[in-house]
Amino acid sequence: MNQVALPRPAPVGDSLAMAGRALKLMMRDPITFVLSTFFPLILLLLMTASFAKIVNPAGGYDDYVDVSLPLFVLMGIAFASPVTAAAAAADLRDGFDARIRAMPVSSLAPLAGRLVADTARSALTVVVVVAVGVGLGFRFTAGFWAAVGFLVLPLLFGLGLGFLGLLVAMRARDTETVVAMLNPLLLVGSFLSTGLVPKTDLPGWVQPIARVNPFSVLIEAMRALAHGGATTRPVLEALAWSAVLIVGCGVLAVRGYRSGTRPVA
Amino acid sequence: MTAAAPAATLAGPPPGAAVTDPRPALATDVAVLAGRHLRLMSRRPASIISAIVLPLVFALLFFTVFSRVMRRSGIDYIDYLLPAVVIQTVFFTGMSAAILAAEDALSGTLRRLRAMSVSRSAPALGLLAAELVRSVVSLGVLLAVGAALGFRFHGGPWKALGFPVVMLAFGAALVTCHIALGLAIRRLEAVTTATNLIYFPFMLLSSAFTPASAFPSWLRPLVEQQPVSRVADALRALTAQDAALARPLLIAGAWLLGLLLLGVVGATRAIGRPS
Amino acid sequence: MTAAVEADALVKTFGDIRALDGLSLRVEAGTILGLLGPNGAGKTTAINVLTTLLRPDSGHARVAGHDVVDEPALVRASIGVTGQFASLDAGLTPRENLVLFGRLMKLGRAEARRRAAELLERFALTEAADQRTGTLSGGTRRRLDLAASITREPAVLFLDEPTTGLDPRSRLALWQAVRELRASGITILLTTQYLEEADELADRVTIIDRGKVVAEGTAAQLKQRVGGAVCHITIADPTDRQLVADALTSLGPVSLTSDGVSLPASGPETLVAVVRQLDEARHGGLPIAQVDDIGLRRPTLDDVFLALTGHSAAPEAGAGDEVERLARPAAEVAS
Numbered sequence: 001m002n003q004v005a006l007p008r009p010a011p012v013g014d015s016l017a018m019a020g021r022a023l024k025l026m027m028r029d030p031i032t033f034v035l036s037t038f039f040p041l042i043l044l045l046l047m048t049a050s051f052a053k054i055v056n057p058a059g060g061y062d063d064y065v066d067v068s069l070p071l072f073v074l075m076g077i078a079f080a081s082p083v084t085a086a087a088a089a090a091d092l093r094d095g096f097d098a099r100i101r102a103m104p105v106s107s108l109a110p111l112a113g114r115l116v117a118d119t120a121r122s123a124l125t126v127v128v129v130v131a132v133g134v135g136l137g138f139r140f141t142a143g144f145w146a147a148v149g150f151l152v153l154p155l156l157f158g159l160g161l162g163f164l165g166l167l168v169a170m171r172a173r174d175t176e177t178v179v180a181m182l183n184p185l186l187l188v189g190s191f192l193s194t195g196l197v198p199k200t201d202l203p204g205w206v207q208p209i210a211r212v213n214p215f216s217v218l219i220e221a222m223r224a225l226a227h228g229g230a231t232t233r234p235v236l237e238a239l240a241w242s243a244v245l246i247v248g249c250g251v252l253a254v255r256g257y258r259s260g261t262r263p264v265a
Numbered sequence: 266m267t268a269a270a271p272a273a274t275l276a277g278p279p280p281g282a283a284v285t286d287p288r289p290a291l292a293t294d295v296a297v298l299a300g301r302h303l304r305l306m307s308r309r310p311a312s313i314i315s316a317i318v319l320p321l322v323f324a325l326l327f328f329t330v331f332s333r334v335m336r337r338s339g340i341d342y343i344d345y346l347l348p349a350v351v352i353q354t355v356f357f358t359g360m361s362a363a364i365l366a367a368e369d370a371l372s373g374t375l376r377r378l379r380a381m382s383v384s385r386s387a388p389a390l391g392l393l394a395a396e397l398v399r400s401v402v403s404l405g406v407l408l409a410v411g412a413a414l415g416f417r418f419h420g421g422p423w424k425a426l427g428f429p430v431v432m433l434a435f436g437a438a439l440v441t442c443h444i445a446l447g448l449a450i451r452r453l454e455a456v457t458t459a460t461n462l463i464y465f466p467f468m469l470l471s472s473a474f475t476p477a478s479a480f481p482s483w484l485r486p487l488v489e490q491q492p493v494s495r496v497a498d499a500l501r502a503l504t505a506q507d508a509a510l511a512r513p514l515l516i517a518g519a520w521l522l523g524l525l526l527l528g529v530v531g532a533t534r535a536i537g538r539p540s
Numbered sequence: 541m542t543a544a545v546e547a548d549a550l551v552k553t554f555g556d557i558r559a560l561d562g563l564s565l566r567v568e569a570g571t572i573l574g575l576l577g578p579n580g581a582g583k584t585t586a587i588n589v590l591t592t593l594l595r596p597d598s599g600h601a602r603v604a605g606h607d608v609v610d611e612p613a614l615v616r617a618s619i620g621v622t623g624q625f626a627s628l629d630a631g632l633t634p635r636e637n638l639v640l641f642g643r644l645m646k647l648g649r650a651e652a653r654r655r656a657a658e659l660l661e662r663f664a665l666t667e668a669a670d671q672r673t674g675t676l677s678g679g680t681r682r683r684l685d686l687a688a689s690i691t692r693e694p695a696v697l698f699l700d701e702p703t704t705g706l707d708p709r710s711r712l713a714l715w716q717a718v719r720e721l722r723a724s725g726i727t728i729l730l731t732t733q734y735l736e737e738a739d740e741l742a743d744r745v746t747i748i749d750r751g752k753v754v755a756e757g758t759a760a761q762l763k764q765r766v767g768g769a770v771c772h773i774t775i776a777d778p779t780d781r782q783l784v785a786d787a788l789t790s791l792g793p794v795s796l797t798s799d800g801v802s803l804p805a806s807g808p809e810t811l812v813a814v815v816r817q818l819d820e821a822r823h824g825g826l827p828i829a830q831v832d833d834i835g836l837r838r839p840t841l842d843d844v845f846l847a848l849t850g851h852s853a854a855p856e857a858g859a860g861d862e863v864e865r866l867a868r869p870a871a872e873v874a875s
Contacts, residue, residue: 054475061481180311187322188322197331379593380616
């Protein structure tokens with residue numbers, strides 16, 4: 001007699017299945033797409049139109065795009081993370097994860113799948129925003145591999161922010177609260193950076209904040225990868241920040257997740 | 266037909282009592298429904314954040330990041346920025362109104378109110394009143410923080426009194442349009458998307474955050490003429506020391522009247538549709 | 541007797557759908573009328589017309605003595621409506637919800653508060669009175685909904701599928717509340733998909749299908765129209781049901797039901813005939829696995845429905861839901 005093969009968790013396959021689910025849900029939810037793709041584009045176009053001449057009266061609009069594009073790429077990625085976190089919180093609240101936990105499925109697959117889907121969407125955002133940026137005058141002048149680095153670096157940072165979002169979702173478990181907590185944080189992070197105006201044009205008390213702000217660190221690294229100059233140090237700093245977010249928030253999120261979905265005794 | 270209810274057997278207020286008083290009292294209905302919305306809002310942390318915290322965060326961030334470069338262009342940014350943030354607050358108020366209107370249509374609340382002795386326009390007016398109260402609270406917070414950062418009414422107390430009046434007029438027009446939008450669309454995600462698609466271009470392609478002269482020359486006419494810029498002009502005329510008042514107020518007034526009409530017509534049509 | 545609700549030849553079309561196709565009905569004052577029909581039969585449209593939410597294309601209706609088209613304000617002042625979707629604010633407490641309704645029905649502030657307390661007591665809601673409505677169970681929320689609709693006692697109360705989605709115990713509690721309302725003299729028009737519910741509550745039943753009345757009477761009268769007793773054979777396996785139905789065709793018109801087969805019975809002799817027939821079939825090699833029960837019973841409203849409309853009253857998957865159909869124009873505008 002043949003014995004029925006016991007289904008066993010397959011971490012990679014399960015995560016991809018979860019990623020497929022998350023992507024499908026994402027496609028069917030137009031806001032997420034509008035937020036992740038149009039939002040940074042609208043900001044890029046409108047902020048450039050209104051602030052380019054104020055920030056640098058001598059330069060053209062294309063010069064402003066050349067320095068500000070990294071910030072808008074990052075904002076596009078960053079502001080999608082509350083949406084992902086809200087979806088994760090909704091799943092937790094509705095018992096989806098607890099149900100998965102009771103199945104022969106790798107227990108971290110829902111988290112991993114979500115982050116894979118998130119990264120795929122972020123990649124699309126990066127490509128679209130950079131393409132429009134190039135149309136408006138953004139130039140890569142530091143070679144092919146540096147340009148590749150410019151495209152990949154924000155995805156790593158996005159993964160870190162994704163973990164941060166999940167961590168908040170584990171704690172809050174209420175979609176409105178999750179969004180309400182993350183949005184102001186990301187807004188402050190992206191504005192109090194060197195993305196919109198040069199560091200020297202920020203008020204004195206903000207300058208040290210802007211220096212260590214991960215958004216600025218990423219922006220400086222991306223600028224170096226696009227335009228050349230001293231590249232190693234800024235890129236290492238950016239990698240370090242991304243690693244800190246991924247490992248730090250990742251460990252805490254996974255720990256919170258495991259205890260949160262433990263089958264009820 | 267001489268049908269009548271058997272009033273004699275009833276406990277509580279007899280049904281006959283209701284029939285003698287069928288005329289809805291608009292003022293009471295609006296007040297009661299506004300109270301309902303305010304109470305519900307005060308229990309939603311997200312609504313408090315979008316009404317008070319977000320406008321404040323925006324104001325502080327724009328002020329912090331851009332005040333130096335603005336000063337280089339000869340602009341005292343806090344005086345310039347405050348009207349912009351007030352306008353932004355009104356937009357957030359409108360977004361909230363659109364969502365709440367759509368929620369009431371979706372949940373069956375509107376349907377139920379229409380089958381009761383409640384004035385037909387009271388649900389929309391009640392929501393409008395509640396949102397205006399909320400925006401006045403936001404204005405108070407913004408003015409207090411603005412004052413701490415150096416904002417002043419340079420035109421004296423009379424012009425200063427005009428400031429909240431213009432803001433409320435803008436609020437009434439914009440919120441009415443948003444209520445019409447919420448009632449017409451009745452799908453929450455579509456409402457969110459639609460309101461954002463209105464907000465970003467109108468807000469950022471205006472002279473609210475930066476003077477029109479900073480925009481590319483081909484955009485400038487559009488930026489100068491559009492209603493958000495015109496309302497910003499009116500608000501700034503009321504805070505400046507010796508600006509001409511009549512012209513900006515008239516132009517803004519004309520725009521707001523048009524917007525209000527649009528909103529009233531839209532809301533009237535949308536509210537009459539069967540749910 | 542006088543009529544508290546009287547509808548005469550109501551017609552309402554949406555596009556090319558005739559939601560109401562000459563509907564006439566009558567509810568005597570102080571009684572409960574059960575309005576039955578499958579999804580899409582026109583129940584919700586009928587309620588919408590009678591509660592002044594929709595204007596009929598033609599026909600007349602009077603509610604509590606007032607014409608729904610000419611005197612909508614007087615009608616609204618005389619009715620209470622409870623929807624399928626309990627439309628009370630989840631963010632308010634039951635007490636606040638009731639005070640809100642009292643204020644909207646023009647009770648003074650103190651009077652509204654007094655009335656809310658009274659209703660909370662009467663509908664066994666005092667314990668839940670000051671919790672958020674959103675945290676309450678479905679049954680509790682429906683009771684609250686019912687309480688809200690009689691804040692100012694109406695002459696006529698419309699209950700649109702009041703127990704859809706409730707568990708059996710909550711349903712019993714709600715039924716009890718409805719009976720008490722009738723006892724206090726309120727006329728009730730109740731729509732439902734549960735025939736059992738109409739059987740329990742309604743003094744008279746009107747069955748509609750495709751916007752028209754197909755039968756009217758007391759539940760007992762309607763059952764009589766189907767004839768005497770029914771022989772029902774309960775069979776768990778659907779394949780077996782078909783086999784049994786085939787084996788019994790010689791005894792009369794056999795119909796398949798959700799849990800077995802049934803056929804008209806003339807008396808206990810039908811039972812004997814059925815057992816004999818099944819036994820023969822089995823000996824003849826028919827692989828009938830399991831008959832769970834054979835019995836005689838009085839016809840239910842389900843049988844009535846089946847006989848009158850040719851389809852079951854149970855909600856079918858994919859059947860055009862009326863509410864959905866009404867909501868569709870809104871969705872089209874948006875997209």
